Amino acid sequence: MEDRAPASIKQFEERLIDVSESLPKRLRQCADYVAANKDRIAVSTVAEMAEGAGVQPSAFMRFCRILGFSGFSEMQRLFREFYAGGWPDYSTRLKHLREKAEGSASALLGEFVDAGRASLENLLKTIDAKTLDDAVDTLAKAQMIHIIGLRRSFPVASYISYAFEKMNVPAMLHSGVGGLDNHNAIRTGDVLLAVTFSPYSAETVDMVEAVSARGIPVVALTDTIVSPLRKFETITLSVSEVDFGAFRSLSATLCLAIVLSVAVGTKRSE
Amino acid sequence: MEDRAPASIKQFEERLIDVSESLPKRLRQCADYVAANKDRIAVSTVAEMAEGAGVQPSAFMRFCRILGFSGFSEMQRLFREFYAGGWPDYSTRLKHLREKAEGSASALLGEFVDAGRASLENLLKTIDAKTLDDAVDTLAKAQMIHIIGLRRSFPVASYISYAFEKMNVPAMLHSGVGGLDNHNAIRTGDVLLAVTFSPYSAETVDMVEAVSARGIPVVALTDTIVSPLRKFETITLSVSEVDFGAFRSLSATLCLAIVLSVAVGTKRSE
DNA sequence: TCAGAAATGGACTATAAATTCCATTTTTTA
DNA sequence: TAAAAAATGGAATTTATAGTCCATTTCTGA
Incomplete structure (x- = not known):
């Protein structure tokens, strides 16, 4: 339903607020549960989320589509990427960059700066x-x-x-x-x-x-x-x-x- | 293989250290990758983990069993349960550190991490x-x-x-x-x-x-x-x-x- | 209260992921 | 250096999970 899928957690939240006003009972439950348990989305199955919200899995699926996703998987992907936060395989990315001769020095710099920043953030965490x-x-x-x-x-x-x-x-x-x-x-x-x-x-x-x-x-x-x-x-x-x-x-x-x-x-x- | 599956992240780490000494090449790669990317386990598939470690999915499976799990799913379950749901992000953490840990080594760490990030950003600009x-x-x-x-x-x-x-x-x-x-x-x-x-x-x-x-x-x-x-x-x-x-x-x-x-x-x- | 529309629950199917198995390669040992 | 054991890669299989469909129920408004 409606336009395209949220591309960030921020957009997701906005969307959730927008939509939650005009939702029937069960879907409303989904919205409430999700709002209170955003962090669980990345590590749960539809069945688990549905149970948490007290609805049928199919209802939860419908809820995902109303938010603009093609299904639960797409929504989950957003959260998984976000939580994996800035720790993608830089080494693979860099290797590709280097192999494709298009790897200009500035492009390399960009990647390494990014990797460095991620490392620093990670240091603080660990x-x-x-x-x-x-x-x-x-x-x-x-x-x-x-x-x-x-x-x-x-x-x-x-x-x-x-x-x-x-x-x-x-x-x-x-x-x-x-x-x-x-x-x-x-x-x-x-x-x-x-x-x-x-x-x-x-x-x-x-x-x-x-x-x-x-x-x-x-x-x-x-x-x-x-x-x-x-x-x-x-x-x-x-x-x-x-x-x-x-x-x-x-x-x-x-x-x-x-x-x-x-x-x-x-x-x-x- | 061996006794029972780790029941906590702590046990998991101990187990990992124990076995990692005596591991053949591919399985060693798994151990290294997992040690450096524990947070990824909860939100990845075997295929992704295997790729990250540079091994075949089947090798990664073997690795899970050596750790005492019945398979990847069981190992993942452990991490999903304990999944803290997105640690506080960088800026929150930094603020917290500055206010609370004043004068300690951790506070210094915060300062230097911040300085480092700023330097990197600046590098890209200049x-x-x-x-x-x-x-x-x-x-x-x-x-x-x-x-x-x-x-x-x-x-x-x-x-x-x-x-x-x-x-x-x-x-x-x-x-x-x-x-x-x-x-x-x-x-x-x-x-x-x-x-x-x-x-x-x-x-x-x-x-x-x-x-x-x-x-x-x-x-x-x-x-x-x-x-x-x-x-x-x-x-x-x-x-x-x-x-x-x-x-x-x-x-x-x-x-x-x-x-x-x-x-x-x-x-x-x- | 009744017709029509919307919402819901649950069974069914398709899909993607985990797991197993085994032929091939590598390493160890006698 | 040959035989045995261990490790590995990849295809085949199984299982779990997402996603679909439709009969039934619940709302809405005349």
């Missing part, structure tokens, strides 16, 4: 305040902070190292060139800050293992919870970021790195 | 497509790309260097330890990519000056237009970033760096 505080406390108490991060994590490690230096926090960047030698530099009272992402470099994991076995606290900056560092007793801050081939858009990771640095620096100078 | 294309063209034509970036710019330089290496672009990172010596490594046909920000390190500026005098093209990644590099004939990409004391949230800078790397890498392989 970082647990308690864990972050723990990490800051632990690092602030350290006599010396040892930083390790190789390959793709090296920029992050070097950044943290620079920041610590500027804030007069005693820190040491392990470049890993010497292999296991500098394990000895790590002593009781120190803390290790390890940064590692998906093809987790063996050196970093080894170092965490060795150090952790000696009872020295480890703070880890890594992706997801399945990282191999989970095996050890570490305070783990996980950042999920868009990976693109060998690269990762480090927006969220560096943001967390700077926060960690500043927080630790501030705490120590108190 | 970067000139033409200049960007020029930069990419110039770098793509280079026989060898020399990269310099010291102190606070070093993470960016090292990141670009890593990215180029991964894309088989001949590049060389000048760490600056040897002083002016390696100027000689730069030859006709090469290009210099210089990264420098506000207290512009003298070594970088000197190098640009020397190299530029020899008629070798220079691409510069710097802040604002008053950068001392402006004096020379360089293709300048300027990024304004929110500074915080001695630090800069490198979100926008690194975003531009990755775009440059990918664009150059792609162009060269054509």
Whole structure:
């Protein structure tokens, strides 16, 4: 019925208000239930929604069409997309962009900016305040902070190292060139800050293992919870970021790195 | 397979960590993807999840069973039940954080996330497509790309260097330890990519000056237009970033760096 | 109160998704 | 390095769910 389907949650709400005045009993029930349970649409079946509203599935279907959708599925799609919010497969999108030579540099920029923004938003959602505080406390108490991060994590490690230096926090960047030698530099009272992402470099994991076995606290900056560092007793801050081939858009990771640095620096100078 | 299905998200995560160690390739991909996209499970089909993880639907099914579920549907049910119904969105959360968590590490995180997003938005506005294309063209034509970036710019330089290496672009990172010596490594046909920000390190500026005098093209990644590099004939990409004391949230800078790397890498392989 | 129109409930069908099965490939082990 | 075991991909099957249709009920207005 009527014109075209709402293309956003906002349009959907407007439509709902418009229509709900002039609705017969059962359809009115649908409108009320939906208004009060918008979030359930994405994860329910028509049968469930209908039951919730106290109507027959067919009545609910009719309701969807009155709102302008072709059926329940179309309406659900709107909500699913919205809630999946800004986390589409950027890496696939970027790959396509790159393959189709039309991938002008500016188009690429647009995608990466978008991906970066999504990563940052996501960071805010996923970082647990308690864990972050723990990490800051632990690092602030350290006599010396040892930083390790190789390959793709090296920029992050070097950044943290620079920041610590500027804030007069005693820190040491392990470049890993010497292999296991500098394990000895790590002593009781120190803390290790390890940064590692998906093809987790063996050196970093080894170092965490060795150090952790000696009872020295480890703070880890890594992706997801399945990282191999989970095996050890570490305070783990996980950042999920868009990976693109060998690269990762480090927006969220560096943001967390700077926060960690500043927080630790501030705490120590108190 | 194995005991009973996880009854809560927590149990699910534990289970995921447990098994993910000993998983063959494809199933490992599933684990990684799921760990990074837990919120997607409730609103996706197996096919979608499988595609995201880069595996066949049947492989994803197997993965669900390993986790202890009878199939995907059961796993999905868990997530649908606990589906919080759209977490508060970014701006709400940010406001909340600012008001409540004042002075804590989480509050800092909020500030930096916000700063990062602003920087990214700004980047999109200020970067000139033409200049960007020029930069990419110039770098793509280079026989060898020399990269310099010291102190606070070093993470960016090292990141670009890593990215180029991964894309088989001949590049060389000048760490600056040897002083002016390696100027000689730069030859006709090469290009210099210089990264420098506000207290512009003298070594970088000197190098640009020397190299530029020899008629070798220079691409510069710097802040604002008053950068001392402006004096020379360089293709300048300027990024304004929110500074915080001695630090800069490198979100926008690194975003531009990755775009440059990918664009150059792609162009060269054509 | 009765005719006509609108709304409703529920059975039926089509469709899309989950799940299973098995031939082929890869990895492990003797 | 050959045999056995495990893992994988893809087609075939089953199941669940959306969507349709129509007989019955409930409203509306003369």
